[in-house]
Amino acid sequence: MGQRHRHGQKGRPIALPSPSIFALASHPGRAGVAVVRVSGLLAGGCVQALAGPLPPPRQAALRRLAHEGAEIDQALLLWFPAPHSFTGEDVAEFHIHGGRAIREALFSALSALGLRPAEPGEFSRRAVENGKLDLTRAEAVADLVDAETPAQLRQALRQHDGALADLYEGWRTILIAALGRAEAAIDFSDDGVGEAEFSGARTAALEIIQQIQQHMEDAGRGESLREGLRLTILGPPNAGKSSLINALARRDIAIVSGIPGTTRDVVEARLDIGGYLLQVADTAGVRQTDEPIEAEGVRRALSHAAGGMTLLLLDGSAANPRQGLPADLPEPDLTIWNKADLGFEREGLCISLKTGEGVSELVKMLQQKVQHKLESKDGAPPLTRPRHRHALREAVGHLQHGLTAPASHPELLAEDLRLAMRAIGRITGRVDVEELLDFVFRDFCIGK
Ligand SMILES: Nc1nc2c(ncn2[C@@H]2O[C@H](COP(=O)(O)OP(=O)(O)OP(=O)(O)O)[C@@H](O)[C@H]2O)c(=O)[nH]1
Ligand SMILES: [Mg+2]
Numbered sequence: 001m002g003q004r005h006r007h008g009q010k011g012r013p014i015a016l017p018s019p020s021i022f023a024l025a026s027h028p029g030r031a032g033v034a035v036v037r038v039s040g041l042l043a044g045g046c047v048q049a050l051a052g053p054l055p056p057p058r059q060a061a062l063r064r065l066a067h068e069g070a071e072i073d074q075a076l077l078l079w080f081p082a083p084h085s086f087t088g089e090d091v092a093e094f095h096i097h098g099g100r101a102i103r104e105a106l107f108s109a110l111s112a113l114g115l116r117p118a119e120p121g122e123f124s125r126r127a128v129e130n131g132k133l134d135l136t137r138a139e140a141v142a143d144l145v146d147a148e149t150p151a152q153l154r155q156a157l158r159q160h161d162g163a164l165a166d167l168y169e170g171w172r173t174i175l176i177a178a179l180g181r182a183e184a185a186i187d188f189s190d191d192g193v194g195e196a197e198f199s200g201a202r203t204a205a206l207e208i209i210q211q212i213q214q215h216m217e218d219a220g221r222g223e224s225l226r227e228g229l230r231l232t233i234l235g236p237p238n239a240g241k242s243s244l245i246n247a248l249a250r251r252d253i254a255i256v257s258g259i260p261g262t263t264r265d266v267v268e269a270r271l272d273i274g275g276y277l278l279q280v281a282d283t284a285g286v287r288q289t290d291e292p293i294e295a296e297g298v299r300r301a302l303s304h305a306a307g308g309m310t311l312l313l314l315d316g317s318a319a320n321p322r323q324g325l326p327a328d329l330p331e332p333d334l335t336i337w338n339k340a341d342l343g344f345e346r347e348g349l350c351i352s353l354k355t356g357e358g359v360s361e362l363v364k365m366l367q368q369k370v371q372h373k374l375e376s377k378d379g380a381p382p383l384t385r386p387r388h389r390h391a392l393r394e395a396v397g398h399l400q401h402g403l404t405a406p407a408s409h410p411e412l413l414a415e416d417l418r419l420a421m422r423a424i425g426r427i428t429g430r431v432d433v434e435e436l437l438d439f440v441f442r443d444f445c446i447g448k
Helices: 043-051 100-112 122-129 135-146 150-160 163-187 192-216 221-227 241-249 292-304 359-374 386-403 410-428 433-444
Strands: 003-007 013-017 021-024 031-039 061-067 070-080 091-098 229-234 267-273 276-282 309-315 334-338
Touching: 021 100, 021 122, 031 043, 031 100, 031 122, 043 061, 043 070, 043 091, 043 100, 061 100, 070 100, 091 100, 122 135, 135 150, 135 163, 135 410, 150 163, 150 221, 150 276, 163 192, 163 410, 192 386, 192 410, 221 229, 221 276, 221 359, 229 241, 229 292, 229 359, 241 267, 241 276, 241 309, 241 359, 267 359, 276 359, 309 359, 334 359, 386 410
Parallel strands: 229 276, 229 309, 309 334
Antiparallel strands: 003 013, 021 031, 031 091, 061 070, 070 091, 267 276
């Protein structure tokens, strides 16, 4: 794969090599070093044209880069001949000095040598097409690059190691075997063998449904870890909600004032809390109001709190701290008393956003709550993307449908098993009909 197809004279496709591509692999802008990656059939020729003879594979070589007599830079060069490269094609890496003029000179030399700039994700895409990465690992590469917190990094590394691919491939393998049994039930429908094979296939389908459902019942753990769990700060006006988001963010993002009803919009910040990414939202103080803009703020506050975690912040010095809060306010994950500097006795964590007292304890508490919510108890890898969830839901649908097939029609069960397998195969990108045919022919053409 990794090749475009064109139809030849007899209608048979002729494989055309993919165009050779280049891209800056490091961050754009000034830097000590920048890495430019080149992939494709022309990679070797490029190295020779710009830097002289190819260095030994996978060994760094210091070379002077020049194009048509014009010097570009002194660079470190790495050569990864196919198939032992990230993309599976010939790959070269130029570690140049990270200046704009050098970059531009190298890019125009590469263009002149017949390469084109890579599209976003094109290197990973080629890696998938050439069987170097499955789709979940390719997604993990993107997650690794995007990881902002240690927890996101751990999850991405695990997925990159193949934890998810192994899980999904494992299910698919079981389904391939189940399909084999359903096919046998078709072939041997006349004797007792058929019935046993049919019920074996059904049992496997049931088992996989249960495993998938368990995997999906994780309340979006992996997705929240990847995208950031939502934490909504709720409370009556003037409790100190905006002061809290500012303290957590260590910068001034929300307006703080002694006038109740200051915050109207939902103010959000992405924060690293004890190693986890949280999307923290400051909201309008909740109270009964006839003022239409404030009322809209209150509506937004309550609706934002509907997903994710909530922290209820109350003014411990107030005579009636919960005044104005609706009776049906959902139970918060944390209730915190603010304004401890004013002196009061309350049960639970008391903090002062004025003096900073108790804020580090609050961060610790939040971290524990988030850890409890997001980290798996059984060590199983979590579902990390809506794409996977859709495919798994589809697979379960097919399997459940398959279970309604009567023993007299094993072909109906077989068809649903096939569809479920395909849905799961789409997650890793391995929808391999050949594999299935191999299995079916190996095991079920007995004596034929
Ligand atoms: N004494 C004392 N005052 C505080 C503390 N935290 C906040 N305040 C004050 O309380 C007032 C309200 O603070 P905000 O952070 O704006 O409160 P809020 O909950 O966002 O208020 P609304 O946006 O109106 O809902 C401000 O005058 C703050 O300076 C605290 O720990 N102690
Ligand atoms: Mg506020």
